[in-house]
Amino acid sequence: MAKKSEGPEISRVSRPRLYEQLVAQLLDFIAAAELGPGDLLPAERDLAERLGVSRATLAQALVALEVLGVIDVQHGTxxxxxxxxxxxxxxxxLREHRSRLPEIVEARSTLEVKLAELAAARRTDQDMRAIDAAIDAMAEEVAAGSKGARGDELFHQAVTAAAHSAVLGQLMAFIAEMILETRLESLGQPGRxxxxxxxxxxxxDAIRAQDAKGAAAAMMAHIDMVSDVELLK
Incomplete structure (x- = not known):
């Protein structure tokens, strides 16, 4: 008896992730409210209530839209x-961004760990002042209620400069735009x-002590930590 044909395989439809569903709801709300470029979205608390989600969940969707350049989240506004x-x-x-994240993390863990190691070996007193100033700038931003993205960027730029490696510096500049995506995503996590x-x-501290191995290990731990983002879960 001939085996009954099962027919062609049908690919399964992937279920939209929660943040994708919420992003779609947000865009529907924006359209229904007839908001245009330059218009302010409702406050997070009000928006979360309207959408029936927690503020933490809403914050993740807003970060995703910020990464894609759809919105600009301004402190105090x-x-x-x-x-x-x-x-x-x-x-x-969003899906393309999510698929890029692992490779961006891989590039950072390759380049920035080496840069921290070299910075510990080659840093000058002026380099240390720039690194410390960047940390202070980020702390001031966060204390004022923002994510500290600018100070974070300044810190990593200062470590790169302290490594005194022109080629590695050029490579970091090349992936700077992609790193910005991970920076916004990471700093949007609660407490991050x-x-x-x-x-x-x-x-x-490791760079100051000229502890190359310690600096590399501290940078690797940092990248592991900042790479823990909702989009990769």
């Missing part, structure tokens, strides 16, 4: 709409800005 995209385009962008500052201080 709130989330400002930059442009109104369609839902499919944003979801596609404060954890990053503490992590930066450990790296700085």
């Amino acid at each position: 709130g989330a400002v709409l930059v442009y109104r995209p369609n839902v499919p385009a944003v979801i596609k962008g 800005p404060e954890q990053s500052i503490a992590s930066h201080r450990k790296i700085a």
Whole structure:
């Protein structure tokens, strides 16, 4: 008896992740409210209530939209709409961003660990002042209520400069835009800005002590920590 054909295989439809569903809801809300570029979104508490989600969950979706450039989250003002995209385009962008994250983390763990090691061996007193100033700048930002993204960027730039490696510096500049994606994503995690500052201080202490192995280990631990983001779960 001939075996009954089972027919062609049908690929399973992937279930949208929670943040994708919430992003779609946010964009629907923006369209229904007829918000345009430059308009301010409602406060997080109000928006979370309207959407029926926790503020923590909403914050993750807002970070995703900020990474994609759809909104600009300004301290003291709130989330400002930059442009109104369609839902499919944003979801596609989110999925592409998520697929890039592991490779960005891989690149950072390769380059920045070596840069921290070299910085410990080659740093000057002026380099240390720049590193310390960057940590102070981030601490001031966070104390004022922001994520500290600018201070975080300054810190990693200062460590790169302290390594005195032109080629590695050029490579870091090349992936700077991609690192910005992971920076915004990471600093949007609850408590992460404060954890990053503490992590930066450990790296700085090792560089100050000219402990190359310690600096490399501290930077690796830092990258592991900042790479723990919701989009990779």
